[in-house]
Amino acid sequence: MTEAATPRMPDEVGVPDPFPYMHPIMKKNYGNWDWHDRPRPGVLHHVAKSGDEIWTVRAGTQRQMDVFTIRKLCDIGDEYADGHIRFTTRSNIEYMVDDEAKVAPLIEKLQAEGFPVGGTGASVSMVSHTQGWLHCDIPGTDASGVVKGLMDLLHDEFVQEKMPNRVRITTSCCQINCGGQGDIAVNVQYTKPPKINHDLVANVCERPAVVARCPVAAIRPAMVNGKPSLEVDEKKCVCCGACYPPCPPMQINGDDSTKIAIWVGGKHSNARSKPTFHKLAVANLPNNAPHWPEVKDVVGKIINAYKKDAKHWERMGEWIERIGWNRFFDMTGLAFTKHHLDTWTGARKTMNMSAHIHF
Amino acid sequence: MKDGDATKTVDGKDVHPTPHLDQLEDGPWPSFVTGLKRLRDEGTDSNRRIMNDLLGQLNHSYEKRLGFWKGGTVSVFGYGGGIIPRFSEVASQFPESKEFHTLRVMPPAGYHYDTEILRKFCDIWEEHGSGLIAFHGQSGDIMFQGTDTEGTQKAFDALNEIGFDLGGAGPALRTAMSCVGHARCEQSCYDEVRAHRTIINSLLDEMHRPSLPYKFKFKFSGCANDCVNAIHRADFAVIGTWRDEIKINQDEVKKHIDKVGRKYMIDTVVNMCPTRAISLNDDDTLEIDNPSCVRCMHCINVMTKALSPGDDRGISIMIGGKRSLKIGDLMGIMVVPFMKLETDEDFEKLEEFAENVVEFFADNALEHERVGETIDRIGLPAFLEALEIEPDPNMVNHPRTSCYVRTDDFDDEADKWFERKARDAGLQISAE
Numbered sequence: 001m002t003e004a005a006t007p008r009m010p011d012e013v014g015v016p017d018p019f020p021y022m023h024p025i026m027k028k029n030y031g032n033w034d035w036h037d038r039p040r041p042g043v044l045h046h047v048a049k050s051g052d053e054i055w056t057v058r059a060g061t062q063r064q065m066d067v068f069t070i071r072k073l074c075d076i077g078d079e080y081a082d083g084h085i086r087f088t089t090r091s092n093i094e095y096m097v098d099d100e101a102k103v104a105p106l107i108e109k110l111q112a113e114g115f116p117v118g119g120t121g122a123s124v125s126m127v128s129h130t131q132g133w134l135h136c137d138i139p140g141t142d143a144s145g146v147v148k149g150l151m152d153l154l155h156d157e158f159v160q161e162k163m164p165n166r167v168r169i170t171t172s173c174c175q176i177n178c179g180g181q182g183d184i185a186v187n188v189q190y191t192k193p194p195k196i197n198h199d200l201v202a203n204v205c206e207r208p209a210v211v212a213r214c215p216v217a218a219i220r221p222a223m224v225n226g227k228p229s230l231e232v233d234e235k236k237c238v239c240c241g242a243c244y245p246p247c248p249p250m251q252i253n254g255d256d257s258t259k260i261a262i263w264v265g266g267k268h269s270n271a272r273s274k275p276t277f278h279k280l281a282v283a284n285l286p287n288n289a290p291h292w293p294e295v296k297d298v299v300g301k302i303i304n305a306y307k308k309d310a311k312h313w314e315r316m317g318e319w320i321e322r323i324g325w326n327r328f329f330d331m332t333g334l335a336f337t338k339h340h341l342d343t344w345t346g347a348r349k350t351m352n353m354s355a356h357i358h359f
Numbered sequence: 360m361k362d363g364d365a366t367k368t369v370d371g372k373d374v375h376p377t378p379h380l381d382q383l384e385d386g387p388w389p390s391f392v393t394g395l396k397r398l399r400d401e402g403t404d405s406n407r408r409i410m411n412d413l414l415g416q417l418n419h420s421y422e423k424r425l426g427f428w429k430g431g432t433v434s435v436f437g438y439g440g441g442i443i444p445r446f447s448e449v450a451s452q453f454p455e456s457k458e459f460h461t462l463r464v465m466p467p468a469g470y471h472y473d474t475e476i477l478r479k480f481c482d483i484w485e486e487h488g489s490g491l492i493a494f495h496g497q498s499g500d501i502m503f504q505g506t507d508t509e510g511t512q513k514a515f516d517a518l519n520e521i522g523f524d525l526g527g528a529g530p531a532l533r534t535a536m537s538c539v540g541h542a543r544c545e546q547s548c549y550d551e552v553r554a555h556r557t558i559i560n561s562l563l564d565e566m567h568r569p570s571l572p573y574k575f576k577f578k579f580s581g582c583a584n585d586c587v588n589a590i591h592r593a594d595f596a597v598i599g600t601w602r603d604e605i606k607i608n609q610d611e612v613k614k615h616i617d618k619v620g621r622k623y624m625i626d627t628v629v630n631m632c633p634t635r636a637i638s639l640n641d642d643d644t645l646e647i648d649n650p651s652c653v654r655c656m657h658c659i660n661v662m663t664k665a666l667s668p669g670d671d672r673g674i675s676i677m678i679g680g681k682r683s684l685k686i687g688d689l690m691g692i693m694v695v696p697f698m699k700l701e702t703d704e705d706f707e708k709l710e711e712f713a714e715n716v717v718e719f720f721a722d723n724a725l726e727h728e729r730v731g732e733t734i735d736r737i738g739l740p741a742f743l744e745a746l747e748i749e750p751d752p753n754m755v756n757h758p759r760t761s762c763y764v765r766t767d768d769f770d771d772e773a774d775k776w777f778e779r780k781a782r783d784a785g786l787q788i789s790a791e
């Protein structure tokens with residue numbers, strides 16, 4: 001027995017304690033903050049009950065970061081800030097400083113190094129995104145590429161606060177939708193039932209589990225060419241792709257059949273209205289890498305209509321609720337089709353059961 | 360250096376041309392492609408080899424509009440989860456990145472770092488992985504992306520030595536998220552760090568040795584602005600709130616009106632209150648009908664100096680949020696409208712409740728069913744009964760509209776309600 005032969009047992013430390021990494025002013029005033037304001041886009045100013053103040057400068061990152069980028073961000077943090085960093089839920093980086101005089105040079109440095117300063121208040125913040133072709137095992141599209149394209153397009157709206165309220169955009173590379181709900185959600189929408197490789201199903205898939213996974217009971221066991229396999233009732237199939245993760249021989253992706261749908265009006269916050277799910281705006285946009293021009297065009301139209309017409313503090317979904325869906329489709333130039341009428345469980349509750357009509 | 364330069368090599372091999380990815384290097388937003396190329400061109404020898412083939416495979420995906428990774432089974436010694444294994448389906452063309460596993464690592468609660476720890480991450484991942492790290496994945500993990508099976512163990516050992524632990528993957532307790540909260544936000548209504556660490560660290564076995572029916576997520580937001588998207592995304596959402604009156608600084612109200620004007624203030628604060636609980640008096644003081652206020656946070660968001668949450672703070676707990684698979688999107692349902700969270704006993708009570716919910720999930724959910732789906736299947740009353748929670752009007756938008764229910768024990772249930780009301784009012788009810 002050598003020592004090298006003994007594997008190291010993990011130290012189950014769990015969630016790390018953040019206090020050793022936290023800015024000293026945040027640590028000192030933990031739970032005792034008084035108010036905040038935003039002196040300019042990308043900057044938060046918090047004042048504690050003790051009178052202590054802290055300034056936060058927020059900047060966009062590419063989320064998928066190489067060690068050179070991370071070290072550059074650390075160098076900036078050491079030279080221009082106080083060495084303490086945090087990230088937001090949307091992968092923006094935040095530097096905290098104890099002196100207002102440090103804010104302007106920090107902003108200047110971040111901008112010079114190509115990190116846009118913004119993402120606060122009524123801006124379009126970073127797109128929350130998934131893994132896509134870079135790392136996922138079931139993706140219909142890329143994530144980082146779509147996000148890069150969208151944020152290039154929306155850069156000006158990130159660095160200023162000129163939207164009616166904050167705009168949260170999400171992307172997802174399959175219909176599981178890891179990206180979550182958004183004011184605008186750019187999500188893969190499959191359009192064809194899975195193509196089944198019957199030679200592989202028996203060896204790769206646990207067939208009863210795959211049958212159970214289907215939300216519309218469209219999959220059943222079958223013998224195909226003398227081999228145990230699965231078959232799909234294509235009239236019932238809703239092309240959701242739920243069978244694909246447990247059974248990769250049921251290929252849901254196709255170079256042409258994987259499309260993009262755009263959804264609007266999702267909201268996490270409880271401010272004013274209750275949280276909402278996003279609703280379908282348009283489907284069947286092409287998965288046109290590397291620039292996704294059709295997607296960018298629609299997102300741009302929606303953003304522009306909202307920016308022009310919504311009242312201050314109205315989120316996307318609240319704006320649409322006020323103006324009505326017919327005006328939303330008119331203003332954005334998008335089509336309203338039978339596919340916008342929900343057919344899933346609870347669909348009836350999404351219908352207008354009143355005489356309230358928008359003209 | 361742009362691709363297509365035929366003279367360029369990595370470790371004696373030609374650099375893969377990446378014409379599709381090259382187009383994602385222009386524009387004002389930071390480019391992940393430029394970062395990947397920098398690892399290929401300037402990284403350590405192993406980073407360069409991995410990244411050349413990784414870029415080649417990614418460009419291949421852009422060209423074919425298909426993904427080329429498949430899953431598998433990789434773990435570290437002593438744990439059953441926390442690694443996302445990826446094996447390339449086009450390894451013959453791109454052999455150096457044929458294994459490209461991700462370590463999901465739990466960040467400090469609230470995502471606080473200093474530059475020293477971030478540099479240590481870089482050193483470890485440069486040595487044992489590809490040099491590519493994401494801050495953060497949608498579950499809230501730091502994602503150390505791209506290493507082989509051997510590197511997985513080495514990187515974990517090194518990260519574990521400096522106090523970091525793997526997060527969740529598969530049918531298990533997942534990594535949690537908490538907002539900045541108490542550390543910097545005056546709207547925070549409870550100690551998010553303590554709640555987050557208390558619950559997750561008491562349930563670590565469910566994270567590291569996956570044996571639940573499916574995933575289970577906790578998220579912690581300090582107020583109803585819900586900055587970590589808990590209601591949509593967490594099986595167990597903890598949202599800060601308060602039960603006494605909103606605090607008003609009338610001088611600051613007047614200053615706000617002086618600055619923005621009466622009309623704007625009425626349009627953006629008074630008229631946007633979801634329960635019409637706010638009115639502006641003729642002398643520009645603000646009046647709030649607190650029993651009608653639903654703690655939505657809007658007016659406090661607009662008037663950050665004039666208004667703030669009350670002093671009697673605590674949490675609400677909402678159960679069952681999830682995304683589409685299998686029965687469709689669900690938001691969390693209000694299950695505990697209010698609970699104090701200040702003393703050690705309060706935190707013990709929260710921990711016990713969280714453990715009970717997870718235990719209920721483990722015992723009752725079907726395979727691949729989220730707890731929200733279980734509740735849908737069995738009905739909220741059965742869930743409440745199992746967790747010994749009394750029904751509360753705050754759990755519903757409105758009472759049932761369907762008459763299809765058997766009500767012969769209605770009077771017994773009503774008695775429980777009146778007893779509880781009496782108890783809450785501080786009255787002693789005899790056992791009779």
